């Protein structure tokens with residue numbers, strides 16, 4: 001099948017593969033502000049996204065736009081610093097390009113992180129939250145259009161997209177590290193405006209615990225391509241109207257991310273040592 005999306009992925013896959021000593025087993029996507037908070041592991045290799053043909057360059061401040069590829073412990077890892085959001089104006093193909101590239105490279109497991117607003121009343125700014133599911137309110141699905149049969153089926157099952165086995169490992173890792181890990185359902189909105197209080201009340205009634213502007217497309221594309229997914233969010237702020245006296249700012253989001261980034265890193269490291277290659 002000749003499909004522009006497939007060809008674009010093929011060119012990028014070949015360019016990255018040519019630079020790889022080994023295939024990463026796990027890809028970790030770092031969201032808003034997390035790229036800096038997480039830091040760059042020792043050793044390995046850095047590839048600016050701009051050096052990968054077809055790779056959309058993130059435009060948001062706080063998103064560095066590079067891949068780090070190397071080993072953490074004995075595990076070959078790919079770390080993505082910076083991601084593309086749908087609100088930036090690109091296509092859904094851009095938003096899920098990285099996820100599909102990793103699938104094509106042979107990555108088996110995707111760890112997605114993000115910053116989110118806390119909707120559920122018991123959640124606090126700074127909480128780490130294990131994603132159990134999502135509600136896609138982006139008004140778009142990355143699988144729209146002719147199905148890329150080489151990647152996956154036309155109608156992929158989403159009932160265990162946030163892989164139960166990986167969630168169990170994350171709980172175990174959190175307990176061992178004495179990191180408090182809450183759980184919740186993430187609703188993805190287009191943004192880039194934050195939500196109104198009425199929207200947040202509506203999302204709460206729908207069953208959402210957290211709100212953010214990313215992740216759902218990547219998880220859909222990963223599920224389509226048969227990858228296992230672990231999602232962890234930092235609730236960086238109370239969602240609009242949850243504290244009637246608070247206003248939302250990007251600075252608050254970045255500040256909480258910086259404050260909690262090291263703890264998220266510790267949790268992810270503890271997950272990685274529990275994964276089998």
Ligand code: HPA
Pocket residue numbers: 115116117118194195211212213236237238239240248253
């Ligand atoms: N809403 C949407 N996206 C977000 C939020 C929020 O409150 N916090 C961090 N990302």
